[in-house]
Amino acid sequence: MIRNGVVAALAVLGIACNQEPAGEPKPTVDAVREAVLASNEWTVFPASAVPANATANDGSAVELGVQFSPTLDGTVKGVRFYKGPGNTGTHVGNLWGPTGQLLASATFVNETSTGWQEVRFASPVAVSANVQYVASYHAPVGQYSYTYDAMVSGVEASPLVVPSGGGVFQYGSTSSFPNNAWRNSDYGVDVIYTPTTSYASCGLPTRPSNLEAAPLAAFAVDLSWWGASEGCGESRHNVTHHLVYRNSELVAVLGTGVASFRDNGVAPSTTYRYSVRGRDVHGNVGPSSAPVSVTTGSNTGCTGCSLWTAANGPANILYAPYASEYGVKFRSDVAGQITAVRYYKGLTNSDAHVGHLWTANGTLIGTTATSAGEQAWGWRELAFATPVQIAANTPYVVSYFAPTGYPAYTGNYFATAGVDAPPLHAPSSPAANGNGLQKTTGGGFPNEATSANYWVDVVFVPAP
Incomplete structure (x- = not known):
């Protein structure tokens, strides 16, 4: 299932923050919808x-489709389908209602030899929220594209939802309502949809900052x-x-409230320029943030790798006023x-x-040196007198002793996902038989797994 991931948040002043914690999985380029926003x-x-x-190696004419439900009232403007080699002839795009009634049709023109094709209906068709429709096209020679088990x-x-088994078909020399399914297949059929709202917009979203x-x-x-906010004086995000x-x-x-992102689609030793915009429920896209540029490290590896950067931090501080050890499982x-x-x-x-x-x-x-004279909040480091060698793809635990307690804390952080910051990885609790570790009876090996993140990390230097 394609989902937006939950991504890292910025903690302020070492206390509660109204953003989500840094967790995995993060969105990837393959999971991002490139809509005409x-x-x-x-x-x-x-x-x-x-x-x-x-x-497909199928010589019979067939209607291929996808079932979908909009989450908001709106209109369907047309149909898309993926065209592979051999899928020739005249293609007709169709929209069907929840009981199989034909709502609109249009013939594809000016097709390319392969790739996504698009046709618009003469007039947009009104559709209702949470009602299931079918978008389809007719392949007269039967040479359609498909992916088994994709559905x-x-x-x-969002705002479109395809149900389990939502790829459908129907054989026939002309278009007919497709209501058969096979192996949860995706037939490369899509819809062009615009949501509408019955209440007034607040104007453009505000500009994201910082x-x-x-x-x-x-x-x-x-x-x-x-x-960004909606533009009517509401709270940020x-x-x-x-x-x-x-x-x-x-x-x-x-999605709503997410104000950070880990971009895993970059190359080594390359400079990138980033910006962010807000989009409201009406489809209004606000002005861009001030852009920032950043250069990635070399392909030879990092000189001080960690699981989290200074931009990551806790959701809150745990009320635990007693000496304890806190840690995390990781590997390289x-x-x-x-x-x-x-x-x-x-x-x-x-x-x-x-x-x-x-x-x-x-x-x-x-064992590191012992801290002394710490006053402020934020990330701190304790150095080893002699660096400690670790092996590749071997699990370890890093921890620190907090003599007065009150650790940084984000609950359920590792409950369903871990953190990947190559070459370092912190597994999820299900994958590691528990992660997010503590020992609440003083110092020592933290063997109590809680799924919380106590924000413990390493500084790692790869071997040359």
Whole structure:
């Protein structure tokens, strides 16, 4: 199922923040819908989507379709389909109502040899929220595109939803209502839809501000910003979407309240320019943020890799006024050295902290210096006197001792997903038999898994 991911948030002053925590999975370019947002037109699939099989070995004329439901009242302007080699002849696009009645038809013209084709109806067709419709086209020679098992869980592409088994077909020499399904297949059929609303718009969303970009080694960039509002004086971050652009190309469509993004679609040693815009429920797209530029690291690796950057931080500070150890499980894709332990310190999390590195079964392999004189909040580092060697693809635990408690805390952070910051990875609780670790009876190996993130990290240097 295509979903928008939950992404990292910026913590302020070491206390509660109204944004979501940094979690995985993040949206990827393949999961982003490239809709014509300025004109408020939406499709289920992006222009980059390509069926696994471009041409079926089927010589019978057939109607191929997709079932869909809009989440808002709106209009359907036309139909799209993916054309592979051999899919010749005259193609007709159709829209069908919930009981199989034909609502509109149009003939495709000026088709390209392959790729996505589009046809518009003579007049847009009104559709109702939460009612199921079918968009389809007729393939007269039967050479259609398809992907088996692509509709097992359906597709969520708000404001459009495709149900499980939503790819449908019907054989016949002319168009007829497609209501058969096979192997949860996707037949490369889509709809062009525009939502409408019955209440007045507040005008354009406000401009997102304070956009920051930080390279995460060679293959990722972390972004965070102050979100846009609807334009009527509401609180920040309440636009229905934030749109993220890399070099003027749309790379992410993020849901309400999400004001940060990890871009995994970048190359090493390359400079990128990012900007963000807000989009409201009416389809209005607001002005762009001030752009920022960032250069990724070299392909040879990072010199101080960590799971999180300075732009990431906790949702709140946990009320736990007792000495405890807090940690996280992690591994590295490559061998190298751990030079320091990082941890996020709140104002009430007082001296003296000490960091530890453990094997997965609890053998202590490194102890840092002890902190002294810490006053402010934020990320802190404790260095090892001698860097600790770790092996590739081997689980370890990093932790720190908090003598007065009050750790940084984001609940259920690892409950369903982990963190990937190549070459470092922190697994989800299901994948690692628990992650987000603590020991609430003083210092020592933290073997109590909670699924919370206590914001403990490493500084890692890959081996040359």
